[in-house]
Amino acid sequence: MGAPLLSVRHLSTEFRTERGTVRAVDDVSFDLKAGETLAIVGESGSGKSVTAMSILRLIPDPPGRITAGEVVFGGQDLLKLDDHAIRAIRGNRIAMIFQEPMSSLNPSLTVGLQIAEPINLHRKTPWAKAIDMAAELLARVRLPDAKSRVKSYPHQFSGGMRQRAMIAMALACQPQLIIADEPTTALDVTVQAQILALLKEVTRAANSALILITHDLGVVARYADRVCVMYGGRIVEAGPAREIYARPRHPYTIGLMASIPRLDQEAGQRLVPIEGQPPNLAKLPAGCAFAPRCRRATEICRNERPSLAQSAPDHLSACHFHAQLNA
Amino acid sequence: MPSSTPDSVLPKTVLEVRDLKVHFPVMAGAVVRKQVGSVKAVDGVSFDVRRGETLGLVGESGCGKSTTGLAVLRMIDITSGRVVFEGQDISGLDRGQMRPIRRRMQMVYQDPFGSLNPRMKVSEIVGEPLEVHGLAGDRAVYRERVASLLDMVGLLPDMADRYPHEFSGGQRQRIGIARALALEPSLIICDEPVSALDVSIQAQVVNLFQELQERLGLTYVFIAHDLAVVRHISHRIAVMYLGRIVEIASRGELYREPLHPYTQALLAAIPIPDPEVEASRPQQIITGEVPSAMRPPPGCRFHTRCPQAMDVCKSVDPPMREMAGGRAVACHLHAG
Numbered sequence: 001m002g003a004p005l006l007s008v009r010h011l012s013t014e015f016r017t018e019r020g021t022v023r024a025v026d027d028v029s030f031d032l033k034a035g036e037t038l039a040i041v042g043e044s045g046s047g048k049s050v051t052a053m054s055i056l057r058l059i060p061d062p063p064g065r066i067t068a069g070e071v072v073f074g075g076q077d078l079l080k081l082d083d084h085a086i087r088a089i090r091g092n093r094i095a096m097i098f099q100e101p102m103s104s105l106n107p108s109l110t111v112g113l114q115i116a117e118p119i120n121l122h123r124k125t126p127w128a129k130a131i132d133m134a135a136e137l138l139a140r141v142r143l144p145d146a147k148s149r150v151k152s153y154p155h156q157f158s159g160g161m162r163q164r165a166m167i168a169m170a171l172a173c174q175p176q177l178i179i180a181d182e183p184t185t186a187l188d189v190t191v192q193a194q195i196l197a198l199l200k201e202v203t204r205a206a207n208s209a210l211i212l213i214t215h216d217l218g219v220v221a222r223y224a225d226r227v228c229v230m231y232g233g234r235i236v237e238a239g240p241a242r243e244i245y246a247r248p249r250h251p252y253t254i255g256l257m258a259s260i261p262r263l264d265q266e267a268g269q270r271l272v273p274i275e276g277q278p279p280n281l282a283k284l285p286a287g288c289a290f291a292p293r294c295r296r297a298t299e300i301c302r303n304e305r306p307s308l309a310q311s312a313p314d315h316l317s318a319c320h321f322h323a324q325l326n327a
Numbered sequence: 328m329p330s331s332t333p334d335s336v337l338p339k340t341v342l343e344v345r346d347l348k349v350h351f352p353v354m355a356g357a358v359v360r361k362q363v364g365s366v367k368a369v370d371g372v373s374f375d376v377r378r379g380e381t382l383g384l385v386g387e388s389g390c391g392k393s394t395t396g397l398a399v400l401r402m403i404d405i406t407s408g409r410v411v412f413e414g415q416d417i418s419g420l421d422r423g424q425m426r427p428i429r430r431r432m433q434m435v436y437q438d439p440f441g442s443l444n445p446r447m448k449v450s451e452i453v454g455e456p457l458e459v460h461g462l463a464g465d466r467a468v469y470r471e472r473v474a475s476l477l478d479m480v481g482l483l484p485d486m487a488d489r490y491p492h493e494f495s496g497g498q499r500q501r502i503g504i505a506r507a508l509a510l511e512p513s514l515i516i517c518d519e520p521v522s523a524l525d526v527s528i529q530a531q532v533v534n535l536f537q538e539l540q541e542r543l544g545l546t547y548v549f550i551a552h553d554l555a556v557v558r559h560i561s562h563r564i565a566v567m568y569l570g571r572i573v574e575i576a577s578r579g580e581l582y583r584e585p586l587h588p589y590t591q592a593l594l595a596a597i598p599i600p601d602p603e604v605e606a607s608r609p610q611q612i613i614t615g616e617v618p619s620a621m622r623p624p625p626g627c628r629f630h631t632r633c634p635q636a637m638d639v640c641k642s643v644d645p646p647m648r649e650m651a652g653g654r655a656v657a658c659h660l661h662a663g
Contacts, residue, residue, distance in 0.1 A: 043525040160616050188387035189552065193596035193612045215526055218555075218598030222605045242602045257600065259530035261559035264599050267578040270537070271559070273530035277495045293527075 003075070004031035005176055005209050006055070011069035013047075013054045016062060022281045024050040026233040028069070029308070032226075034176065037200065037210040039224035039241070041217065043278055047233040048213045052179045055211075056096060057086050073177070092122040095170035097199075099182040101162035105154040111138075112150025115169045122173050137168035141198060160191040164198070171202055178203055181213040196223055217260060221245060229253050232279040232289030235308055239315035247326040249317035252290045254325065288320070296321055338414045341514050341546045342376040342399065347408035349391070349398050353621060366620045368394040370570035371408070373647065376514070381540065381547040383561030383578075385554050385593075389620050390567040392550045396516040399548065400432055401425050413513065430460055433507040435500075437519035442503055443491040449502055450487035453477065456509040476505040479542075480535060497528035504535065508543075518550045533560055554597055558582065563653070566590045569620055569628040572647065575655045586656045588633045627659065635660060 013025040025047045032038050042048040053059050055071050071078040098104045116130035138146035141164040170178050184192035203210045227244045229237040237250040248254045255274040276293035291301040300320050311317040349369040352362045369391040376382045384392040397403045410418045436442040454473045457463045474484040480501040521529040551557045558578045566574045574587040585591045592613040615632040624631045630640040639659050647657045
């Protein structure tokens with residue numbers, strides 16, 4: 001087995017806002033093995049995107065700052081690298097795919113040039129050869145007429161085609177890790193399924209690891225090997241996907257699963273919602289962030305923040321009462 | 328809620344839409360503007376909605392589901408076709424004639440952030456329709472009415488004097504619903520009312536819609552792209568593709584036995600939140616994307632992406648075929 005490909009340890013990221021300092025990511029730790037797909041799942045403000053951005057040090061400073069932790073990738077702590085060294089990793093050994101392909105593509109450059117750029121930059125491949133490779137990559141992500149499409153501009157592409165181009169760009173330097181932040185949220189359902197299947201297929205073929213940031217529990221179930229559930233900036237539950245879905249050990253995860261309608265269930269039953277509102281990161285309670293919405297919460301939950309602890313083999317939960325849930 | 332007309336004399340079918348078309352002209356030319364084409368956003372849509380029922384309209388972007396909702400409310404111009412609301416053909420009415428009818432058909436929008444006026448207090452937002460229609464009455468009656476509307480959607484009466492920015496997304500959507508209820512409508516068109524909300528909040532709002540329907544006998548047209556949510560809340564579902572309804576089925580049939588290849592593709596594309604189920608599900612993903620509504624494909628509009636397309640599909644537009652149990656499908660495979 002050996003060392004994990006990526007090891008995030010006690011990562012914390014803060015933002016200075018008008019209303020004080022907000023800790024968007026709070027003491028987050030997880031490991032990722034080569035070839036594995038990890039889903040980080042959570043709602044808006046849970047810290048899932050900031051975690052992903054922090055790994056690649058893409059947090060705008062100010063107002064943001066990574067205040068603690070390590071991100072060990074290939075034996076080195078990315079948080080300790082100088083700007084030059086981290087740039088040599090981004091788009092090369094770790095690639096990122098964003099939700100809005102239109103805002104991450106340069107509208108004034110051809111798609112081919114943009115896919116060729118990292119190949120030229122990181123691999124010192126001559127431009128002509130790099131453009132040829134771009135055409136091959138576009139064919140690999142099954143863009144129709146890939147050869148002629150290298151000369152197209154992003155606005156000539158549909159949403160799905162742009163996201164295919166983004167995946168081609170991410171694959172350009174054969175990264176060991178791809179981080180995809182809500183890569184299909186802006187796309188139609190049938191196109192979403194195409195893009196996610198493609199992403200899974202190309203990462204598997206290259207034995208790349210994939211971090212999939214999403215709010216969609218269906219997407220997690222279809223594509224992820226492992227899951228980290230985030231709430232209020234912290235990981236509240238982590239483990240293999242099958243284990244988490246079959247025996248969730250955190251009331252938030254249990255609540256989420258009860259609150260979403262499933263296509264394969266008899267329609268007509270009432271959903272069981274999680275009452276209350278998502279937490280305000282500027283005013284987190286002293287104890288468990290989920291306590292104000294949790295039906296099981298007691299005195300200890302309101303006063304003491306539960307730490308992420310082993311609840312079952314290879315299954316972590318940050319709940320004082322994890323042992324009583326689905327035991 | 329007291330209604331001006333007793334329910335017993337109201338027709339069973341609240342809404343009847345027949346061959347509805349909404350075409351938007353596409354103009355070009357910098358000096359002389361002329362029409363160079365049209366976007367057939369809705370192109371021959373027919374359906375009925377019965378009293379107390381929820382009809383779901385589902386489909387991907389550009390299918391015409393939101394335009395259908397706006398056309399039914401006469402908030403955009405109808406190119407042709409008929410909209411019959413509570414027995415009255417409203418397709419030809421002018422603004423003045425629509426006014427009294429608007430009271431009985433309301434809309435809840437997707438964006439709880441953009442659809443509420445940030446300068447108005449909650450009491451003004453919720454009570455405005457009463458004022459517009461001259462039903463506000465004196466101050467005390469008005470305040471009481473607003474308080475009861477807020478209570479109906481699960482908000483506290485003392486929230487009436489606060490502004491929208493003080494509320495979360497789910498609460499804002501409740502404010503939007505209270506406003507829609509102010510005039511005691513019989514029909515509410517809900518356009519993606521939960522898609523902007525966090526997953527944990529969606530269920531709260533979905534449940535509220537269902538509770539209000541049971542209490543007030545409301546009829547809904549529920550428009551959304553999320554088939555799992557639509558199927559959960561709707562009694563019947565109309566699946567739309569490029570300006571047309573391709574299939575109408577009850578929520579049970581739709582999942583058990585989808586007839587149209589597009590419905591099948593849509594169902595297959597939606598992952599079920601259970602890794603065990605997903606591992607055993609055949610993953611048939613259709614290729615391609617929705618073509619432009621300016622140039623829909625000839626014949627069946629879905630034939631360019633249909634895994635079962637036949638020769639006839641490329642040239643002959645399949646008519647909607649009514650089947651037993653109120654089902655209908657527009658597909659040559661089910662031509663009978």
